[in-house]
Amino acid sequence: MKHNVVTVFGGAGFIGLYVVRALAQQGVQVRVACRRPEEAMRCKPMGDVGQIVPVAANIRNEDSVAAAVRGAKAVINLVGVLYNRGQQNFDSLHVDGARTIAEAAQKADAKRLIHISAIGADLESDSEYARSKALGEQAVEEAFPGTTILRPSIVFGPEDDFFNRFAALARLSPALPVIGPNTKFQPVYVGDVADAVSACLADDATAGCCYELGGPTVHTFQNLMEIMLAEIGRKRLLVPAPFWAASAKAYFLERLRIPFFLPKPLLTRDQVRLLKRDNVVGEKSLGVEDLGITPTSLSAVLPTYLCRYRRAKDNGRKVQTA
Ligand SMILES: NC(=O)c1ccc[n+]([C@@H]2O[C@H](COP(=O)([O-])OP(=O)(O)OC[C@H]3O[C@@H](n4cnc5c(N)ncnc54)[C@H](OP(=O)(O)O)[C@@H]3O)[C@@H](O)[C@H]2O)c1
Structure with missing residues (x-):
């Protein structure tokens, strides 16, 4: 892919920035496609002039999608949302938008399309997010085999x-609600996700494959909260919240928006539905190791950024890590 153009939709987002950096390091010409190009200006120092x-x-x-993929050898789709908001919703982005990108990539004769979905994508799920991710996968596979x-x-x-989010909450509140304390997760480091994208682009044998990306260990939600609290050196009460109560609370929270202060809902009912299901790599699925990546542990990275939530007097002191 060196010197070829790769278009990255959602390249100015959280994962996108790491993907753009990884591609730039490979010598790829990166086109960062986003609604507000000024947001992508921070990507520019990651590459040469x-x-x-x-x-x-x-x-x-x-x-706009057709123009963004013109002449691109590969296309990466990282666009996604966690809640519906007007025209920016699961159907328009995860399904129709994903199909638009795949069709445009096909028309532009791109050689590769990498589509970022999510573990739990399932046509039968009761979560709209998970269903839309599964429909999106179907749509892109049809449009771009x-x-x-x-x-x-x-x-x-x-x-x-x-x-x-939870560390910020822990700074303010003496107790944290834990919705689905026993639900399992396998957190994956954003740098490993970016490396997975690069590895897929570098190897045509990965075309047509689906990889589930998880970290080296599986944790329950309760366990993740304990690790976070240990990392920020704060003792907080972890209160298990039954799904029905969380859902009732989410009914109100998903309507609560305060311009500038609270632009995203704190919790939605769809997120509560998602929390009912384990979010771990399937036993038979291909994973990061199949792409030659050794997954990074939480303990290697969390201290580098959760330190900002410690008390000033704790900074510089070794805190006990779970
Ligand atoms: N983060 C996670 O833990 C996680 C886990 C599993 C799967 N994923 C998936 O990974 C992908 C990337 O996630 P992320 O965490 O990096 O999300 P993110 O930070 O919210 O980035 C998403 C990007 O999509 C862009 N976008 C939204 N609507 C758009 C539109 N109509 N046209 C063009 N661009 C649009 C956003 O830019 P603007 O809104 O500024 O235009 C943003 O840059 C998503 O598909 C997500 O579902 C993420």
């Missing part, structure tokens, strides 16, 4: 929305 080019594209607009699908578990890293 002119190597990383932000372009305006909305995957709900076919013409040979698409490589990557399904991560929860992704962690300095800018993640999981550990940062």
